[in-house]
Amino acid sequence: xxxxIVETEAYVPDDxxxxxxxxxxxxNATMFGPAGRLYVYRSYGIHxxxxxVCDEEDVGAAVLLRALExxxxxxxxxxxxxxxxxxLLCSGPGRLTQALGVSGGHDGAALDGPPFELTRPxxxxxxxxxxxxxxxxxxxxxWRYTQTGSTYVSRPRPRA
DNA sequence: GTATTGATCTTCT
DNA sequence: GAAGATCAATACA
Numbered sequence: 001x002x003x004x005i006v007e008t009e010a011y012v013p014d015d016x017x018x019x020x021x022x023x024x025x026x027x028n029a030t031m032f033g034p035a036g037r038l039y040v041y042r043s044y045g046i047h048x049x050x051x052x053v054c055d056e057e058d059v060g061a062a063v064l065l066r067a068l069e070x071x072x073x074x075x076x077x078x079x080x081x082x083x084x085x086x087x088l089l090c091s092g093p094g095r096l097t098q099a100l101g102v103s104g105g106h107d108g109a110a111l112d113g114p115p116f117e118l119t120r121p122x123x124x125x126x127x128x129x130x131x132x133x134x135x136x137x138x139x140x141x142x143w144r145y146t147q148t149g150s151t152y153v154s155r156p157r158p159r160a
Numbered sequence: 161g162t163a164t165t166g167a168t169c170t171t172c173t
Numbered sequence: 174g175a176a177g178a179t180c181a182a183t184a185c186a
Contacts, residue, residue: 009178017178019171027170044179045168051178064178094179134178164184173175 001077001100003068003090004121006147007154009132011051013060016137020060030108031060038116040097040107047094048103052111052118066133066144067091069152070099092154 011018019028019041030039031053039051039062055061068090070077077089077099090096097103111118126148131139133155146153 011178019178022172025171041178042169044177045170046166047179049178066178092179098180132178136177162184162186164182166182167180169177171175171177 001073002117003070003072003152004147005065005067006069006150006152007065007067007091008145009064009066010143010145011062011064012055015141017132017135017139017141018060018062020062024060028060031062032058033108034058036111038102038106038109038111040102040104042104043094048097049093050097050100050102050106064093065096066093067146067150067152067154068096068099069147069150087151091152095154 011020013020015021020031024032027041028039030037033053035054035056037053039053040048043049049064051062051064053062070086070089074086074089078084080101081089081095081099083089088095090099109116127145128148129142130144130146131142132144
């Protein structure tokens, strides 16, 4: 299963909104490990959210995957999610993990080998920066990145 | 169409 | 004891 990543948010240790703010805990240990791994955490007690750990210095930085444009094995993702609408399949961190079947067991898994695969886009994607979603602290940092014009982002029409 | 609320885990106060 | 990187169902206009 999979798709094109069309929405992400950045989190670094020096950031009140980040889980790594204030140092390691049992939950966020993966954020302080090697880059290129998956950090999965439980959100609001209900959902799973997936991040790509992205700092070589084991400092605690990651990128939250917020939305995909579904491209592979769409039927499988549909049956997992129980929805028909493609724009609702992966448009949000909790939805994305549910569609891909990612859960707490994948926390710390390496992304450079099976069952995962990450590839670069062709050329430079056209993205827009905007305020991050669902946070109250550090909201002034424009660290949410959405693909321009995509209808698969978690909030329609991010301001340009 | 917008607003409110329930589900319920981890951390912080 | 409260809040949070959320979603979906329900209640209201």
